Amino acid sequence: MNFFEHQDQARRNTTRLVVLFGVAIASMILAFYIVAVCIYFYSTPNALMEYGGDQTISAIALMWQPGLFMMVAAGTVGFVGLGSAYKVFQLRGGGRVVAQSMGAVLVNIQTDDEDLRRLLNIVEEMAIASGVPVPPVYVMDESGINAFAAGFTMNDAIICVTRGCLEDLTRDELQGVIAHEFSHILNGDMRLNLHIVGILHGILIIHLLGRSCLRGGRYIRRKGAAQTFLIGLALTTIGGVGFLCGRLIKSAVSRQREFLADASAVQFTRNPHGISNALRKIDTHDWGSRLKTAKAEEASHMFFGSIGRKSFSHPFATHPPLSERIRRLESLNKNPEWMSQLRQIDPRPRKPIGVAIAEGAAGFSAASRSSPPPGSAVNHAPSPSPSTSDEIQVNPEEVIPAIGTTAPEHLVYAKRLLDQLSLPIQQSIRYAQGAKALIYALLLDSEHADVRDRQLQHLKQTETIDTVNTIQQARADAALLDPRMRLPLVDLAIPALRDLPIQELSRFFKQIQALVRADGRLSLSEYTLQVVLQQRLQPYVNSSKVNQTTIKHTTVESAWNDCLTVLSGLAQVGHTTADEVNYAFRSGLYRLPNARQHGIPDTPLKPSLHEVGASLKQLAQASPCVKKAYVDACAHTVLVDKTVTLREAELLRAIVISLGCPIPPFLDTAHGVS
């Protein structure tokens, strides 16, 4: 299964959960109704008398009191709805809210503490390697070994670990745990988890209401105390049972996702020992993975390990038993075939093509100087063919399976990238003003001096002298950077930018827009940089829009014209002659299912950048499966020609990211990074 299928499954699971919870609520209504009828007849003996004489009314008819039923149903649904709505409203801020409610503390990115620095480095590497923004990292003051990730999208996700994690785990083990949490971020589990919290809270409310009724009933010595007691008892019991059912459902879903996340952690790091040793440490640790704070209960399913007593197999456990998880990881380790399968996530059977080429059926290609086999391009095989540093080998077929995953090669790449950063840049991405200046510097035109002068002029008019100096300095530093550094640098700067107050953030965006427009001809790569930045920081600018669930397009057809626009725009980048543009356009377009059934223009459209931007926004609102087709088409359009320049490859990455799909960096295969 690839990223898109996991996302789809997570969404389907949400629907299934809602249905199951609906069933739970319906049974609760029925139970409440029966109790209510009993109380009704108990408290008004006359009612029974009235019917008593009339033999024609059967017992069943007697039980059916529509008015009462409506009241009970409305009451139950109302309370559950209110409870859920309250929680959902509370959670709308995304992952931050969850972490803060549990008393976790945000780690300062400028920290000098050795353990914290190590943790931040691991998270940064993992984020760069998988193409998601560096998440804020929180630490909980607990001695147990545990961790969780929370959020709705990758842009508002947070990662939280306990102090026990920092103190007792080695770097490899911690990396395994973090990779596990990243899998939750990438596979859409976090969103599902937050939905579960919301719905469960609604049911819990009923139970809590009953408890307070019971407590209140004790002090009321008036008439009606008995009824209050009975109602309270009913609410407590039925609410409790409902809550347990909810827990059961939540556990069933969560356990499966834990296995998936464990396996993904191995895939990301290709080191089964890291995570399995971490699990073993939990097993032998005094505290295990237990947490002291009671607040963690409602989020128990989000954690790395069970937060209660040492988990053993029972239906309410949110996590599979440790021994089972370790056993599965070990069987992965012993089974090299499975390990290699983990690597080759490409569902398309690759061998036949290789065979076909080897047999010469596909032409003369492979018989000539051994060009790398199709399929290994994104991976790591160092290509024997000489290639200038401006070119990169990316096979369009490899883009889809790479999305939402990462691999050790990417981790190594990320680590090297971070090590190579010059000291001034390393310092400037750690504080808000420096990060701001760096982003401005990245947007300064490096080719046309006149454009750059205009941009600098604008900055001088609007910013303080100090800021302009910092920007000038940052520009000097940034000029030495590889073009591939642009997106990772943006991601690295995000944590510092999040610290900016909201007003300054919106001013920051206005400035970016001004800079991007300064050259009069907006280039697509600058534009996408802007889009990526906006997406990354969106949850921090406008917290009410974090939970963007709207899916407008469930078929490729419904955004057909937007596809044409985007693909036309992309085809015109890096392809000069009309023939080439047309070829690139068609190569991408026919990747879309049912493309033949649509009217296809003879020549690509000539959209303005704004039209492309608007269309991209439309495409971003498609369901995961449809998005897969879009990303595939974009990849085939951009990567169609034999030489893919770094600029084109980076543009593709930015486009894919702006569609909401995390994609690991393209590796420099020619120089064999691995």
Added chain:
Amino acid sequence: MAALLLFLFIIFGFIVLVASIVIGGYNSLVTLRNRYQNAFAQIDVQLRRRYDLIPNLVETVKGYMKHERETLEAVIQARNVAVSANAQAVQTPGDPQAMDQLGAAEAALTGSLGRLFALAESYPDLKADRTMGDLMEELRSTENKIAFARQAFNDAVTLYNTKREVFPSNLIAGMFNFGSAQLLEESAPEVKAAPRVSF
């Protein structure tokens, strides 16, 4: 009376069942047919690219190979045949005759190109020519793409054919004239041996 109603009800239910099977089968056949026709469009894009590159290649080679007129003409000839075979195939993807013709034409083209490249071996100047190198690389990557696209097409065709042959959709396929589709294969025997080219 009740028995008659029940009977009518069962009949009605049966009709609804049969109708839904027919509609479902028909729709999935159409979907699968669209899918393989679309997959052929992907091949078409790449094949056209290949045909567009060949005249450039021949132009480049001409300057160096003054005495190999025959080979060059054979390439051009094979290309022209392939172009018209492809034009036919695009109209009716999956049609057995069109697919066979295209397969054969492509095989002949690959073969004649192979001979051209084998000849080019003995022209060191040509081997050093930059345009030639670029064209070779471009052709090579197009061939890879053709291979990918062809596999996707063949997969789609196989899926469609299987659907067409299994019960109950075989009845529906018969009723509505869903013909069998043909895989695209380069079938000419002379190209089974890989033409040796080394640049």
